[in-house]
Amino acid sequence: EDQVTQSPEALRLQEGESSSLNCSYTVSGLRGLFWYRQDPGKGPEFLFTLYSAGEEKEKERLKATLTKKESFLHITAPKPEDSATYLCAVEETGGFKTIFGAGTRLFVKA
Amino acid sequence: GAVVSQHPSWVICKSGTSVKIECRSLDFQATTMFWYRQFPKQSLMLMATSNEGSKATYEQGVEKDKFLINHASLTLSTLTVTSAHPEDSSFYICSARRGGGVQSNEQFFGPGTRLTVL
Numbered sequence: 001e002d003q004v005t006q007s008p009e010a011l012r013l014q015e016g017e018s019s020s021l022n023c024s025y026t027v028s029g030l031r032g033l034f035w036y037r038q039d040p041g042k043g044p045e046f047l048f049t050l051y052s053a054g055e056e057k058e059k060e061r062l063k064a065t066l067t068k069k070e071s072f073l074h075i076t077a078p079k080p081e082d083s084a085t086y087l088c089a090v091e092e093t094g095g096f097k098t099i100f101g102a103g104t105r106l107f108v109k110a
Numbered sequence: 111g112a113v114v115s116q117h118p119s120w121v122i123c124k125s126g127t128s129v130k131i132e133c134r135s136l137d138f139q140a141t142t143m144f145w146y147r148q149f150p151k152q153s154l155m156l157m158a159t160s161n162e163g164s165k166a167t168y169e170q171g172v173e174k175d176k177f178l179i180n181h182a183s184l185t186l187s188t189l190t191v192t193s194a195h196p197e198d199s200s201f202y203i204c205s206a207r208r209g210g211g212v213q214s215n216e217q218f219f220g221p222g223t224r225l226t227v228l
Contacts, residue, residue: 031215032215032216034215034216034217036219041201041222041224042221042222043114043116043203043205043219043220043221043222044154044203044205044219045219046112046216046217046218046219049215049216087153087154089217091215097156097159098144098156098217100153100154100156101153102152102153103153105151
């Protein structure tokens with residue numbers, strides 16, 4: 001069964017304390033892996049798409065990487081405004097549906 | 111680019127009434143739109159997938175007669191919750207996917223609609 005598992009469920013960081021969020025997935029063939037940010041009471045905001053193992057993408061303090069089994073979202077020197085829930089999602093080759101993980105709630109304290 | 115709007119942003123209704131939620135892609139044509147439901151502190155649960163001009167595909171366990179989806183054009187999809195009950199209270203989010211090739215798989219999400227049924 002296709003699965004997307006994110007860890008940790010919640011992460012508390014001090015401002016400036018770099019860390020990584022994990023997204024492990026099980027699909028027969030990966031068409032794309034997506035990272036989204038969601039603030040409370042709002043819809044998810046698209047961050048990155050990764051298509052193949054070894055691919056990396058960066059945006060400000062965020063960097064997403066992909067292997068054949070998992071993806072990491074690295075947050076460098078986070079700020080309080082980075083506090084949000086980060087969602088990982090996977091689309092399978094030949095499929096049409098995107099499977100979302102449960103998310104990691106990130107809290108960054110000043 | 112890739113902006114998706116939803117209307118209304120929140121709605122309160124009485125039990126037994128119907129509520130319509132609109133989802134629009136403002137600056138692109140969406141070949142496919144998705145409707146999700148999200149409970150507090152939980153992830154998105156896909157309810158249905160709709161393609162312009164054809165019937166929506168509903169996920170297992172989602173009642174198609176209760177959650178009516180109409181994808182009238184390449185920029186508009188609507189979700190109607192019929193005979194709403196308190197257990198239908200939730201955060202409903204739509205997303206839209208652009209047409210195109212492999213590089214167009216991203217979904218762009220609306221801001222969500224908070225439905226409260228009294």
